[in-house]
Amino acid sequence: MYNVKTFNAISQDGLDKFSDKYQINQIDNPDAYLIRSANMLDADFPENLKVIVRAGAGFNNLPIDRLSELGIAAFNTPGSNANAVKEVVLSMIIASVRHLFPVANFSANNLHADISKMKKIDPRFKGTEIRDKTLAVIGLGHVGSLVANAANDLGMDVVGYDPYLSSDAAWRIESDITRANTLEDAIKDADIITVHVPKNDETTDLIDEEAIKQMKTGVSILNYARLGIVNNQAVVDALDEGKVASYITDFGDDVLMNREDVVITPHIGGSTVEAEGNGAVRGAKIIQRYLETGNLSQSLNLPNMNVSMHSPYRITLIHKNIPNMVGQIATKAADNNFNINQMSNGAKGEMAYTMVDFCDEPTEQLLNDLKSINEVIRVRVIKRK
Numbered sequence: 001m002y003n004v005k006t007f008n009a010i011s012q013d014g015l016d017k018f019s020d021k022y023q024i025n026q027i028d029n030p031d032a033y034l035i036r037s038a039n040m041l042d043a044d045f046p047e048n049l050k051v052i053v054r055a056g057a058g059f060n061n062l063p064i065d066r067l068s069e070l071g072i073a074a075f076n077t078p079g080s081n082a083n084a085v086k087e088v089v090l091s092m093i094i095a096s097v098r099h100l101f102p103v104a105n106f107s108a109n110n111l112h113a114d115i116s117k118m119k120k121i122d123p124r125f126k127g128t129e130i131r132d133k134t135l136a137v138i139g140l141g142h143v144g145s146l147v148a149n150a151a152n153d154l155g156m157d158v159v160g161y162d163p164y165l166s167s168d169a170a171w172r173i174e175s176d177i178t179r180a181n182t183l184e185d186a187i188k189d190a191d192i193i194t195v196h197v198p199k200n201d202e203t204t205d206l207i208d209e210e211a212i213k214q215m216k217t218g219v220s221i222l223n224y225a226r227l228g229i230v231n232n233q234a235v236v237d238a239l240d241e242g243k244v245a246s247y248i249t250d251f252g253d254d255v256l257m258n259r260e261d262v263v264i265t266p267h268i269g270g271s272t273v274e275a276e277g278n279g280a281v282r283g284a285k286i287i288q289r290y291l292e293t294g295n296l297s298q299s300l301n302l303p304n305m306n307v308s309m310h311s312p313y314r315i316t317l318i319h320k321n322i323p324n325m326v327g328q329i330a331t332k333a334a335d336n337n338f339n340i341n342q343m344s345n346g347a348k349g350e351m352a353y354t355m356v357d358f359c360d361e362p363t364e365q366l367l368n369d370l371k372s373i374n375e376v377i378r379v380r381v382i383k384r385k
């Protein structure tokens with residue numbers, strides 16, 4: 001029996017995907033965590049924990065280096081909620097240029113007023129169209145590429161910026177979208193700018209005072225990525241100066257409160273029934289595959305590995321990516337008189353992962369010998385079903 005602990009509200013669609021070999025939230029020392037936005041940066045992880053899946057895209061709530069040191073495989077589910085974010089971002093762009101929030105507030109507060117007269121005297125009620133306006137999309141991954149394509153289809157002139165664009169993402173982007181070589185090139189002529197990058201050291205304050213200086217007066221900025229990618233104080237100063245017209249974000253902050261030129265949503269970009277279902281289902285599949293076969297793909301800290309299990313026993317080893325690990329592992333097997341049926345190894349950054357398949361059941365002696373190899377972090381035995 002495997003044990004899974006969940007954090008946050010995990011969609012039942014995902015929980016239903018676990019087979020009857022899994023117990024959910026029954027014990028405190030589980031094999032797997034399935035989480036959403038729960039902050040794990042300072043968490044203590046139970047000794048038995050082997051895998052943690054963040055159902056969603058952003059993984060800045062996971063201490064990836066520490067998880068690697070503990071031999072815990074980490075995953076996210078990028079793309080599972082990208083369509084949800086695309087839809088809310090496009091809604092917000094249109095709501096912004098048509099001033100729909102102040103207009104709706106006005107109507108709600110003036111039920112008995114003569115609205116047609118107010119329409120003539122209040123210039124806020126005349127919006128603009130998005131067609132032929134320039135949209136800069138910063139980050140063209142799962143979310144950014146969908147936003148860029150959809151805005152392009154609605155007649156916007158779209159400029160994308162992503163210095164690390166993957167070839168998969170490049171294929172997804174419509175050919176008439178302009179690709180900028182620098183952030184400045186992307187934002188300088190934009191009427192609207194939307195950020196879709198991960199939060200990390202490089203992207204913290206990506207949109208700061210200097211970046212705002214390079215923008216056109218009257219620009220609108222959207223941040224549905226993470227708090228801190230846009231420097232909120234710089235935006236507030238630019239709103240006060242009239243340089244920025246509006247700021248729309250999924251991440252509240254004291255400096256943004258009580259302003260008519262700011263719209264805040266409470267981190268709901270990926271909160272749709274479909275998106276939460278997608279993330280939880282993917283999470284449940286990742287956990288079962290990793291626990292039952294050792295195979296994995298697109299982990300945040302370990303290499304891809306996909307080898308069918310033809311032998312009755314498999315040992316998986318998480319270790320440092322240094323010379324002669326495979327040699328030492330093979331030698332320990334030979335010293336214990338174990339014949340290797342299959343052996344695979346891969347590396348990702350400083351981490352490496354080796355899977356060794358045997359006909360015979362691994363002995364305590366073999367396992368202890370493997371654990372004793374310097375820089376081996378975790379040794380696990382999997383028995384074929």
Ligand SMILES: NC(=O)c1ccc[n+]([C@@H]2O[C@H](COP(=O)([O-])OP(=O)(O)OC[C@H]3O[C@@H](n4cnc5c(N)ncnc54)[C@H](O)[C@@H]3O)[C@@H](O)[C@H]2O)c1
Pocket residue numbers: 057058059078079081082085138139140141142143144161162163164165166169196197198199202203224225226250267268269270271
């Ligand atoms: N509001 C929400 O609920 C919500 C939902 C989903 C995602 N997000 C956030 O949006 C981010 C993007 O999600 P995604 O699914 O598109 O992720 P993704 O990994 O598919 O795409 C991120 C893209 O950003 C690019 N990038 C990285 N650094 C960059 C930089 N300095 N300048 C320009 N581009 C850069 C990458 O090359 C990649 O193509 C997530 O990391 C997450 O923080 C928020």
Ligand SMILES: O=C(O)CC[C@@H](O)C(=O)O
Pocket residue numbers: 036037055056057058059081267270271
């Ligand atoms: O899990 C959530 O509610 C938000 C997810 C979103 O921020 C993400 O990064 O995928």
